[in-house]
Amino acid sequence: MQVMGAARRREEAGHEILHLEVGQPSTSAPAAVIAAAHAALENDRLGYTGALGLPELRDRISRWYRDRYGLLIPADRIAVTTGASGSCVLSFLALWDPGANVGVIEPGYPCYRNDLEAFGINVVRIPVDAATGFRPTTADLDAAGPLDGLVLASPNNPTGTVLSQQHLAPLLKWCAAGGTQVIVDEIYHGLVFDQPAPSALEFDQEVLVFNSFSKYFSMTGWRLGWVVAPEALVPAIERLAQNLTIAPPTLSQLAGLAAFDSLEECEANVGRYRRNRDSLLGALRQSGFSDIAPADGAFYVWVDISHTGKTASALCKEWLETLNLAVTPGIDFDRERGESFVRLSIAGSEHDIVEAGERIKAWAAKDTAAAGSNEAR
Structure with a gap:
């Protein structure tokens, strides 16, 4: 809820936010x-x-x-x-x-x-x-x-x-x-x-x-x-x-x-979620996120972010402020280990999920370059 509130405030300030924090379909009822x-x-x-x-x-x-x-x-x-x-x-x-x-x-x-x-x-x-x-x-x-x-x-x-x-x-x-x-x-x-x-x-x-x-x-x-x-x-x-x-x-x-x-409409949505899942998993793996839960069903991807050295709360805040990308910190789902994970929803449009993947890949490239620069110093 805190992420949703922060995303709403950024939208009110004129930013266009990609919503991967919300656990609901982007489509209306059949x-x-x-x-x-x-x-x-x-x-x-x-x-x-x-x-x-x-x-x-x-x-x-x-x-x-x-x-x-x-x-x-x-x-x-x-x-x-x-x-x-x-x-x-x-x-x-x-x-x-x-x-x-x-x-x-x-x-x-x-x-x-x-x-x-x-x-x-x-x-x-x-x-x-x-x-x-x-x-x-x-x-x-x-x-x-x-x-x-x-x-x-x-x-x-x-x-x-x-x-x-x-x-x-x-x-x-x-x-x-x-x-x-x-x-x-x-x-x-x-x-x-x-x-x-x-x-x-x-x-x-x-x-x-x-x-x-x-x-x-x-x-x-x-x-x-x-x-x-x-x-x-x-x-x-x-x-x-x-x-x-x-x-x-x-x-x-x-x-x-x-x-x-209305099963034909519903199954079309499932097909879109599958494509979104595959697209986002590919982008995440290209970005260095290799420890990801199975994602066999529902419309979420649960990602281990511990290798970044950041807490989930900090990473979600950073992505919202720098990428205009809203995702949910894992602390909501696991009180003890959740700061090592984030949850991303794949229920949005295919365009939004592809764009989210591109933003994460760009962030990862920049973050890697920054880390290399710091090591060189």
């Missing part, structure tokens, strides 16, 4: 979604829906799991939420009491940690690194000690790491054996480049799974997501939703029905 929203505005009263969402949307999400994953997920196990952020709040509160020990992977999405701590839940940090491709292992879980819960994400923000069957299944088996309740954030499903991302529900029907319309369907501001929960937990989620949000946004739900008929 055309059919926008058309459905117009129709709903004209023809629907847009009153409250049930706390768990429109029945027809829950049915459509159920069909999505059948068509996409070959899974039979009853609609009554699906709760429509106010974005995946709403799924976090409802699920964390439904699952765990204050004082519970819940494992969180680092680097990882900071709101897991922040929400859990706000609810009085003990966050057990589980660090991962390049040695395992930033994937947690059962050995990592053993080292974390007894856990009441575990939050996973595949693909991961910020690393882009995908948990394949060989990685995910042993983790779920470990948790089931010890009575550890698992949440898997699958908000970036669909945004994968080199390997498929299986749903955790393919291996264990007792896990909770989040997803959202924000990323794959390019509907961030519509604030619409869902959670698939075990049947026994749905009543608690419903009661919490009734009290905390009443219902998800009706307009977004009606429009969201059309998202599932």
Whole structure:
């Protein structure tokens, strides 16, 4: 948020900023979604829906799991939420009491940690690194000690790491054996480049799974997501939703029905993200950044910048001020090691990503020349 604020101030001062700090698509919602929203505005009263969402949307999400994953997920196990952020709040509160020990992977999405701590839940940090491709292992879980819960994400923000069957299944088996309740954030499903991302529900029907319309369907501001929960937990989620949000946004739900008929547009976006990833990875490697997370999915590149001798916060400030390039310091995603990493978003236009790469290459050449000059002295 600090980077976004600083970038906004530079824009207000007349600078044109390339935004690689923002984790959202640069495209608008699919055309059919926008058309459905117009129709709903004209023809629907847009009153409250049930706390768990429109029945027809829950049915459509159920069909999505059948068509996409070959899974039979009853609609009554699906709760429509106010974005995946709403799924976090409802699920964390439904699952765990204050004082519970819940494992969180680092680097990882900071709101897991922040929400859990706000609810009085003990966050057990589980660090991962390049040695395992930033994937947690059962050995990592053993080292974390007894856990009441575990939050996973595949693909991961910020690393882009995908948990394949060989990685995910042993983790779920470990948790089931010890009575550890698992949440898997699958908000970036669909945004994968080199390997498929299986749903955790393919291996264990007792896990909770989040997803959202924000990323794959390019509907961030519509604030619409869902959670698939075990049947026994749905009543608690419903009661919490009734009290905390009443219902998800009706307009977004009606429009969201059309998202599932817009896959051609969505897949075109995925193709652009893949090209952006390849372009930016090439520019970074040419610039001397060789330690980069897999970037198998999502739309981020997680880069080790420790060889520069600068902290991530300092480098992000320098790039913003000298390159008009906004990127996110890793401290947001890993409190202990994050100053050695930056996250760059590849969700922008192809032109912007190519231009960002050119600016980084120019910076690297200048920085190398300056270092050589200092050594000569």
